[in-house]
Amino acid sequence: MSIPRTAPASDATTVDVVVVGAGIAGIACARTLTDAGVEVRIVEKSGGVGGRIATRALAGVPFDYGAPILEASRSPFRSVLELLADAGVLSLESEHGSRAAFASPRGLRSAIRRYAEGLRIELDTRVSAIERIPKGARVRVADGSSLDARHVVTTAPFPQSLALFGMDELSASTRGIVFSRGLVVALLAHGECALRDGLHAVSYTHLRAHETVLD
Numbered sequence: 001m002s003i004p005r006t007a008p009a010s011d012a013t014t015v016d017v018v019v020v021g022a023g024i025a026g027i028a029c030a031r032t033l034t035d036a037g038v039e040v041r042i043v044e045k046s047g048g049v050g051g052r053i054a055t056r057a058l059a060g061v062p063f064d065y066g067a068p069i070l071e072a073s074r075s076p077f078r079s080v081l082e083l084l085a086d087a088g089v090l091s092l093e094s095e096h097g098s099r100a101a102f103a104s105p106r107g108l109r110s111a112i113r114r115y116a117e118g119l120r121i122e123l124d125t126r127v128s129a130i131e132r133i134p135k136g137a138r139v140r141v142a143d144g145s146s147l148d149a150r151h152v153v154t155t156a157p158f159p160q161s162l163a164l165f166g167m168d169e170l171s172a173s174t175r176g177i178v179f180s181r182g183l184v185v186a187l188l189a190h191g192e193c194a195l196r197d198g199l200h201a202v203s204y205t206h207l208r209a210h211e212t213v214l215d
Contacts, residue, residue, distance in 0.1 A: 014148040015039050018139050020127050021155035023051020027116045029153050034119060042119060045126040049116050055107030062107035073099040089114045130164045
């Protein structure tokens with residue numbers, strides 16, 4: 001992916017990976033990399049994790065107004081959901097062959113919060129641009145601050161991700177496209193790989209297994 005914006009080097013601290021977005025895709029990515037020993041920081045524009053997995057309380061009763069269930073048929077993500085079920089934050093609602101559907105009596109966001117425990121997450125942090133620097137990328141934040149990283153993963157919808165990379169014209173041309181349900185992850189990496197050999201393949205396989213039912 002060609003990144004037109006270029007920023008000069010700075011003395012800012014550089015982390016291995018910045019993940020843009022704390023929805024299920026961003027949390028899954030950060031969890032996978034963190035468990036593999038990679039330094040990861042998540043930046044999220046809203047005040048909480050979960051993205052379209054959203055829960056509110058009405059008269060003290062949790063109500064999922066985003067995704068109502070998490071569905072999995074592939075073993076990596078299903079194993080995660082089963083661990084969350086063992087922890088009491090998810091329950092198995094139905095099972096058809098290899099596909100299982102999980103819900104939560106406390107709202108699905110409670111499960112995402114549990115899955116995100118221990119991760120470094122910066123909430124209320126809106127990314128305004130992602131720029132190339134000599135040894136990676138600079139993530140610029142709307143408040144004027146920035147964060148340097150060797151790799152950047154954005155889990156924002158494809159048009160928004162293109163806009164962050166400075167591809168405004170291409171971003172505008174993709175806004176009318178209806179993408180199939182599933183996970184879209186854009187990875188920006190420069191120079192020598194800061195991640196361990198083989199981790200790209202492992203994380204890609206693991207991420208592809210993370211699918212959220214949104215309808």
